[in-house]
Amino acid sequence: MSALTLRGVVKRFGELTAVNHLDLDVPEGTCVGLLGPNGAGKSTTMRLLTAQAIPDAGEIEILGFKLPKESKVARAACGVVPQLDNLDVTLTVEQNLLVFAHLYRVERANRKAAVERALKIANLTDRRTTKVDKLSGGMRRRLLIARGLVHNPRLVLLDEPTVGLDPQVRQELWALIDLLRSEGTSILMSTHYIEEAERLCDSVTIMSHGSAVATGPPRDLVAEYAGDEAVEIYGPPAKLAEVERTARDNGLKTRRTGTSVSVLGANGNAPEGERRPTNLEDVFVLLTGEEIS
Ligand SMILES: Nc1ncnc2c1ncn2[C@@H]1O[C@H](COP(=O)(O)OP(=O)(O)OP(=O)(O)O)[C@@H](O)[C@H]1O
Incomplete structure (x- = not known):
């Protein structure tokens, strides 16, 4: 059973096709990554899933609800974590979560427990009374994720969850996402960090x-x-x-990395050089034609 399915989804902006016949599945309990360079269509896909944009063609189903017809119920059933921090800076950590517990229609009797759970997952329990504008960047991002989890959704949509964060904070968030997955939450995450996709995702879809x-x-x-x-x-x-020429003539793939060329898949058939294991970055560059910045 899939928590999320896209079939033949198309989104155009005038002449430009931002999403082009996209098929995607998030099997229940798995973490799926949408990986692609800038402009590949990841954010547009996320916007289609939250009904901030309407597809020109194709079918989208989230937790059994069809979009755009049932987008309101679908959105209430899943947790949405936007790329941009839109926390209320005048409120405390706990108040931000309470507002969303209310918006997500968590029953009044269960709200306190829901907030406690979200605080615990995000490791913010001892910051509950801190105003958002006093939090570090990493804490704010954890709160943003916690806010999308307050109603204990079965599916979470994370749009570039660690963009702009330093490596140590990124690792903290990876631990949080890993925890969610280990608890059986289905996750769709867009990212342009290859290591993030490699570490966290059961499956990735590379977009170009x-x-x-x-x-x-x-x-x-x-x-x-x-x-x-x-x-x-x-x-x-x-x-x-x-x-590069010789490799091409021998049917081998190559990748330019600054001052070097990587010859891929040579299986002992490559010229002399430094051997290293292949990785997802090689695949990304081969398929998208873009080096990682
Ligand atoms: N509202 C819009 N109007 C016109 N063009 C748009 C709009 N939104 C996105 N696009 C275009 O659609 C293409 C896909 O953009 P999108 O933001 O989905 O890519 P992305 O993979 O998320 O990239 P990034 O990592 O930079 O956010 C781009 O060429 C972008 O300029």
Whole structure:
């Protein structure tokens, strides 16, 4: 059973097709990542799921509700964590959660317990009386996630949950997301951090120019598209160009990484160089044509 299904979803903005016949599934209890470079269509897809945008074609179903017809009930049933921090800075941590417990229609008798649970998940219990404008960036992001969890949703939509955070805070949030998944919550997460997708997601869909170019568990995608081993060859531009030409003639894939060329999937058939295991970044670059900034 899927917590979320998209079939043939299209969203156009005038001439531009931002989402192009997208199919996507989030099986219950799994974490699925939408991975893609800037402009690939991740945010538009998230906006379609929260009914902030209406598709031009295709079908969307969330927790058994069809969009856009049943978008109100669907939105109430899932937890939405936006990319932009829109917390009420004049309220405390606890008050922010209480407001959302009310908005998400948690019954009055259960609200206090719901807020306690959200505080605990986000590790903010001892900050309950702190005003939002006194929190660190990482705490604010944890509160933003906790706010989307206050009604204990079966599905959570996370739009770029760690964008702009420093590596240590990012790790804290990864632990939080991992906890949610281990509790059986279904998660759809958009990200352009490859390591994030590799660490957290059971399955990723790589998007490029609005389309899904590959879908599967990170390890399977690496094996399928990049093989077991990459060979890095360093040298002046002319040598690198020669390496690329020869690799291409031998049917091998290559990737430019600044001062080097990686020859992928060579299985002992590559020129001399530094050997390293392949990774999801190799797949991302091969399929989207974009290096990671
Ligand atoms: N409201 C809009 N009107 C016109 N074009 C739009 C609108 N929203 C998005 N686009 C365009 O649609 C394409 C996909 O954008 P989208 O924001 O979904 O990509 P993204 O993968 O989320 O990228 P980012 O990581 O930069 O947010 C882009 O070319 C963008 O300029």
